[in-house]
Amino acid sequence: MSSYLRKKLDSLACAGYTSGMRTRRDSISDRVRAKITRGGREKVWTYGDFTGLPTMAVAASLSRLCKRGVIRRLRKGVYYVPRWSRFGDIVPEAPRVAAAVLKHRGFSFVAPSGVPAYNRLGLTTQVSGTPMFVTDRGTRSLDVGDMGNVVVRFAQAVRGIRPDERAALDALRDVRRIPDSSPAEVVLRLANLFKSGRLSFERVARLSRKEPARVRALLGAIGSYIASDPVLLAELRKSLNPTTRFKLGMSTALPTARDWKIR
Numbered sequence: 213m214s215s216y217l218r219k220k221l222d223s224l225a226c227a228g229y230t231s232g233m234r235t236r237r238d239s240i241s242d243r244v245r246a247k248i249t250r251g252g253r254e255k256v257w258t259y260g261d262f263t264g265l266p267t268m269a270v271a272a273s274l275s276r277l278c279k280r281g282v283i284r285r286l287r288k289g290v291y292y293v294p295r296w297s298r299f300g301d302i303v304p305e306a307p308r309v310a311a312a313v314l315k316h317r318g319f320s321f322v323a324p325s326g327v328p329a330y331n332r333l334g335l336t337t338q339v340s341g342t343p344m345f346v347t348d349r350g351t352r353s354l355d356v357g358d359m360g361n362v363v364v365r366f367a368q369a370v371r372g373i374r375p376d377e378r379a380a381l382d383a384l385r386d387v388r389r390i391p392d393s394s395p396a397e398v399v400l401r402l403a404n405l406f407k408s409g410r411l412s413f414e415r416v417a418r419l420s421r422k423e424p425a426r427v428r429a430l431l432g433a434i435g436s437y438i439a440s441d442p443v444l445l446a447e448l449r450k451s452l453n454p455t456t457r458f459k460l461g462m463s464t465a466l467p468t469a470r471d472w473k474i475r
């Protein structure tokens with residue numbers, strides 16, 4: 213084969229390879245853009261939202277979409293679709309940004325907690341401007357830029373539990389510190405949520421093993437009140453020290469409280 217023919221074949225092969233790379237890149241960009249379009253304007257996007265696609269190609273696609281004005285960058289690896297009002301661009305709320313940042317940083321479980329979550333469950337009428345999240349591992353800080361402070365709390369019982377059920381466990385832990393509600397009001401409201409089936413008492417009780425003893429005692433009193441599974445209640449009782457007393461100020465509001473050493 214002559215040197216001329218070899219060079220010609222090499223150039224054609226190179227052009228085909230480059231064209232193939234460009235087609236593949238365009239295909240990934242199309243898939244990224246299509247997913248963002250389907251996701252709507254409320255979602256905050258990170259690389260983790262595009263599983264199955266090469267991270268570097270996703271990053272490049274998001275960068276190009278950002279340059280075209282299709283999306284905007286909140287911080288490294290976190291984007292949103294801009295919405296406009298007469299006052300300008302509407303930036304996503306801090307809780308959604310914080311949740312996206314945590315997931316971008318590798319947290320596999322992120323659930324709302326604190327006053328915002330308790331408000332959603334109807335445990336308080338108060339609202340809070342400081343988002344709180346419970347996660348599957350600890351973190352010292354969370355930078356969400358101009359969004360303000362975000363509180364992050366580690367919890368061990370996160371696998372297999374719904375976010376609202378995790379918030380219920382947190383509420384029992386914070387039962388004396390929930391604003392605009394007494395401990396009795398919080399517990400009775402949670403009892404109604406369990407009884408209605410909105411929250412799974414069985415799942416929450418089984419995942420309470422590593423919670424403080426007062427949480428397990430409160431769950432036992434709630435379970436007795438709503439006539440839950442006796443075997444499950446026996447397990448809760450066995451996990452408690454029989455000599456421990458809990459002063460929570462609800463022995464008259466919850467008929468079963470005294471059976472669980474709660475005053």
